[in-house]
Amino acid sequence: MKTYVVSGAASGIGAATTALLREQGHRVITVDLHDADVTADLSTAAGRNAAVAGVQALTDVVHGVVPCAGIAGLTGVDSALLVSVNYFGALGLVRGLRPQLAAASATGGAAVVLLASNSITGMPGWNAEVAALCLKDDEQGAREAAAKVDSVMVYPSSKAALAWWARREGVTPEWIGAGIRINAVAPGLIETPMTQQLRDDPTFGPFADSYPTALGRPGRPEEVAATICFLLSDASSLVVGVCLFVDGGTDAILHPIAPEGWEIGPLDLT
Numbered sequence: 001m002k003t004y005v006v007s008g009a010a011s012g013i014g015a016a017t018t019a020l021l022r023e024q025g026h027r028v029i030t031v032d033l034h035d036a037d038v039t040a041d042l043s044t045a046a047g048r049n050a051a052v053a054g055v056q057a058l059t060d061v062v063h064g065v066v067p068c069a070g071i072a073g074l075t076g077v078d079s080a081l082l083v084s085v086n087y088f089g090a091l092g093l094v095r096g097l098r099p100q101l102a103a104a105s106a107t108g109g110a111a112v113v114l115l116a117s118n119s120i121t122g123m124p125g126w127n128a129e130v131a132a133l134c135l136k137d138d139e140q141g142a143r144e145a146a147a148k149v150d151s152v153m154v155y156p157s158s159k160a161a162l163a164w165w166a167r168r169e170g171v172t173p174e175w176i177g178a179g180i181r182i183n184a185v186a187p188g189l190i191e192t193p194m195t196q197q198l199r200d201d202p203t204f205g206p207f208a209d210s211y212p213t214a215l216g217r218p219g220r221p222e223e224v225a226a227t228i229c230f231l232l233s234d235a236s237s238l239v240v241g242v243c244l245f246v247d248g249g250t251d252a253i254l255h256p257i258a259p260e261g262w263e264i265g266p267l268d269l270t
Helices: 012-023 045-056 079-096 098-107 130-135 141-144 151-170 193-200 221-232 250-254
Strands: 003-007 027-032 062-066 108-114 180-187 245-246
Touching: 003 012, 003 079, 012 027, 012 221, 027 045, 045 079, 062 079, 062 221, 079 098, 079 108, 079 130, 079 141, 079 151, 098 180, 108 151, 108 221, 130 141, 130 151, 141 151, 151 180, 151 193, 151 245, 180 221, 221 245, 245 250
Parallel strands: 003 027, 003 062, 062 108, 108 180, 180 245
Antiparallel strands: none
16 A cells, blocks of 8 residues: 545546545545645645645655646636646645655655646647746746736646656656656546536637547546556656646647647746
């Protein structure tokens, strides 16, 4: 039995991942705004610290972290809040639990799986400046830049930043050197409460089901959860710094040769 931490565990992909890990015999410590082992608001530094402290009070060793908590880019959604939850909330949890992840490396290693999105290639024109500021760890700057942009174009920014962070940091001594593998998954349209919110949106609802899929249907949360659990497991021991599209072939249909549209351009990331 291993111990995993899943945020956003009360619904959607987080709930499906929690259920599958428990079905496999593992212990899962859940983090969410409600109905969780640790209740915390990941939109603020204080909330992230509380989440980390809450988990640390329950375990000394963490074999994997899956930050699923996130906000969709919908009409009326605060773009700055979206960035704080989706990017900084996810990484605040991961970084805060690094000592517990490193402790797991003594018994076979640990893993982190971040939640990106195929919107990073499927929605051209999203705001690259926000992503760059995220990667610089400039939360205030990212929030200020995001506040000038509709949340629908900030959502892919937050998700691209997570995918890039996984690739950049996944191969560093701080993470893989400590036996901690970092990867990301990029789901497409998945039947979750967030997807239903999208369908109900007065502006973007008509486009919710417009992306093509090779399967001819939206994905199910348990399908993404199965991929996440694979990336957490020893079976994926050679997979490091990867962003894996889990979207029923949507990205492959839109970009037959290679994913495109998430190049950040000449912005300084140092």
